[in-house]
Amino acid sequence: MKLKHDCVRDILLTIEDIKEFNVFLPIQKLMKQDKLINYSKDDICYTLFKLEEAGFINLQVASFQEGNFPLGITDMTYQGHEFLKNIRQSSVWSETKSLASKVGSTSLTILSDAAAGVVKAQLGLS
Template sequence: MELKHDCIRDLLLELEENLKLNQTLSVSDIANLSSMKRYHQDDIVYTINKLNEAGFIKSFSYMGGGLDISEITYYGHQFLDNVRGNSIWSETKSQLSKVGGAASLSIISELASSLVKAKLGIN
């Protein structure tokens, strides 16, 4: 299954906006959020699982297949801060297209970070 970069960013943005302290969001809650409606539920679940493996979020499964997210981790916030701006995200995806769009989350984060630094005049 493909890990969709736009789904990663959209999910993290929605979690940041909708996830409250000491609250969880279920897959069905997330699937009903505005920007997530364009993704198939399988893509959402896969993205949640991969972001949990990467240490970007904390999620947990229930017997019977339930899946909830409890928080965005510090690493998840760092990644999100690097890809938050639409212009930076667009430029990041444009740069990724040079290699067929395939890159790891760490490469995407590094690329976006370098673009942010360049905009700020930090080398």
């Protein structure tokens, strides 16, 4: 399955918008949000697992014979907030995706580094 970078951004923005401190966010509530209705359940679940693997969110997961299934989000990590701060602005996100498209496919780590580089360049820090 392919990780969709726009789905990554939309999920993080949605979590930030609707997640309350110390309150569990069920996946069913997450998937009903406007920013996510155009993504399939598989895309959202896959992206949630990858965001957790990258250290951007913490998930509660249920294990079944068929495999693991995310039940919901318990928290967005500091690293997740930092990444989201860098990609929040549409102009930064567009430039980051443009840089990533030059190599075809990029990891979340590289995408995060690229976004930080775009922000640094806009601030005149690089």
